[in-house]
Amino acid sequence: MARYSQLGFVDAASPLMEQMIFFHDHAMVVLLLIINFVLYMMIYFTVQKFICRTIYESQFTEFIWTVVPAIILVFLALPSLRLLYMLDEIGDSALTLKCIGHQWYWSYEYSDYSNEISFDSYMIPTDDLEPGDFRLLEVDNRAVVPYGCNIRVLVTSEDVIHSWSVPSLGIKVDAIPGRLNQMGFYLNYPGIFYGQCSEICGANHSFMPICLEGVDTKSFTAWLNTLEAYQK
Missing domain, CATH: 2.60.40.420 (Cupredoxins -  blue copper proteins)
Known part of the structure; x- marks a missing residue:
């Protein structure tokens, strides 16, 4: 059985690994927020006997659930591209x-x-x-x-x-x-x-x-x- 210390990454011994762990934690926070929201909506509409027509056919609602995921992807893409650049960059080596x-x-x-x-x-x-x-x-x-x-x-x-x-x-x-x-x-x-x-x-x-x-x-x-x- 895994111990608590074995549930995450190994200890980072380089700045690159520290940045990878930071990006992982950043992405996990975003992922947990999305999972909780989607789970709440699924439970809510499952308990309800019907879905309100104003929500079901609302163009504004469709606009929101199209724009919000795009914004979320930006929050994930920017640190990801920064990390990829750092991994590819090789400075003066000793x-x-x-x-x-x-x-x-x-x-x-x-x-x-x-x-x-x-x-x-x-x-x-x-x-x-x-x-x-x-x-x-x-x-x-x-x-x-x-x-x-x-x-x-x-x-x-x-x-x-x-x-x-x-x-x-x-x-x-x-x-x-x-x-x-x-x-x-x-x-x-x-x-x-x-x-x-x-x-x-x-x-x-x-x-x-x-x-x-x-x-x-x-x-x-x-x-x-x-x-x-x-x-x-």
Whole structure:
């Protein structure tokens, strides 16, 4: 049974996800008002033995129930278009992370440096999990990024269509063979953020999780130097 904390969205870790949650709450308020009004009218006219002819054939009433929904759509469209623009906008990025989907694992590349750093990320089998690890979400090599700066993500695939998705960041980018998609995000705080492939990509679709770790800039630089020395 779901607990109270599991009935909504995951905690937002980026400004984009915060805006998505805000828009969801905004739309839900409008939706609840519409549902309550329509339910009231249905009950009212069901209880009544007849509908007044002045209401049934009123042009003014038809005008009202045509204009009001249009106004409601405007209240939903304006914040929706603003959010879509924010999702599509990518500012100056401090780091580029390239994610490549395979059947059935992810590869990551840090191509901003003279020596390109790359590694594969596989799901840890259930028998090898440590106490406190999350089943079907832990990986052997996490993608590490610094928090507090803009990150650009390039996503592609080498075989079939995958989808790189991290709910707490508000990110879902399709990985399509022969095509390079991009999206940006900004981490508000350090932590470990999980996701999964959100496109049905074959028999082991549910076994290619995403594990993103946000650290401070100093720790990220140290991790990067260690990985670069190891790959040499």
